[in-house]
Amino acid sequence: MQSIRELYDQQMKELSAACNRVAELGYVTSHGGNLSMRVAEDVVLITPTKVEKRNCSPDDICAINLKGEPVYTPQGRKATSEWPFHLRVYQKRPDLRSVVHAHPPILTGYAIAGVDVMATPFLPECAIEVGPMILVPYAQPGSDALAEMFDEPLRRSNGFLMENHGALMTSADGIMRTVDMLEMMENAAQSAQVALALGRFKPIPEKDLADLEDVMRSRGLPMPGEKGFHQTLKDCFA
Numbered sequence: 001m002q003s004i005r006e007l008y009d010q011q012m013k014e015l016s017a018a019c020n021r022v023a024e025l026g027y028v029t030s031h032g033g034n035l036s037m038r039v040a041e042d043v044v045l046i047t048p049t050k051v052e053k054r055n056c057s058p059d060d061i062c063a064i065n066l067k068g069e070p071v072y073t074p075q076g077r078k079a080t081s082e083w084p085f086h087l088r089v090y091q092k093r094p095d096l097r098s099v100v101h102a103h104p105p106i107l108t109g110y111a112i113a114g115v116d117v118m119a120t121p122f123l124p125e126c127a128i129e130v131g132p133m134i135l136v137p138y139a140q141p142g143s144d145a146l147a148e149m150f151d152e153p154l155r156r157s158n159g160f161l162m163e164n165h166g167a168l169m170t171s172a173d174g175i176m177r178t179v180d181m182l183e184m185m186e187n188a189a190q191s192a193q194v195a196l197a198l199g200r201f202k203p204i205p206e207k208d209l210a211d212l213e214d215v216m217r218s219r220g221l222p223m224p225g226e227k228g229f230h231q232t233l234k235d236c237f238a
Contacts, residue, residue: 004072131224
């Protein structure tokens with residue numbers, strides 16, 4: 001029988017490559033941030049604690065089950081202490097396959113300020129691929145309380161700002177796609193910052209959101225959030 005390390009070798013390579021990319025983008029520093037991938041019904045690959053993402057390799061990746069119990073732990077490694085909210089995501093949204101938590105500077109600035117500008121539809125790609133980046137109230141990192149804060153927001157969107165903490169991006173696709181969407185939203189946040197500084201921040205008019213639904217259908221994109229929770233794109237940003 002293959003070991004966990006052998007069975008999920010390719011996925012561990014993907015996860016470590018995503019860690020390296022997040023570090024390259026400057027979205028994490030020191031031991032900050034954590035990433036995970038759901039690779040089976042009860043197996044989640046997740047980053048270790050106290051390992052810089054720029055140095056993370058496939059040999060560092062841990063595996064846990066949906067109860068948070070270790071399934072595979074490389075010698076000298078331990079799963080990130082923030083595993084509770086990763087598992088909450090997979091438990092509440094079985095459609096999701098990957099989670100990236102990081103600290104992109106502009107998005108994290110909005111999270112610290114508690115402004116909800118990123119929950120506004122102001123760029124088409126962001127609106128149809130991620131939906132609103134919903135502000136999640138602060139709770140102690142790594143706590144069950146923080147994990148529970150995601151219960152309601154997870155139904156409404158795929159991207160989140162964690163008050164005084166950072167950003168969280170989820171996806172039904174592979175981990176690198178999730179990193180790409182986080183990068184897209186950080187770039188959007190920079191554009192929003194410029195628009196706000198110029199005093200002319202203009203969201204997409206509600207009447208035009210229906211046209212974006214045609215774009216979504218042509219690309220085969222689902223509504224952001226839990227399947228069936230939103231009927232229209234306008235609902236997502238209500």
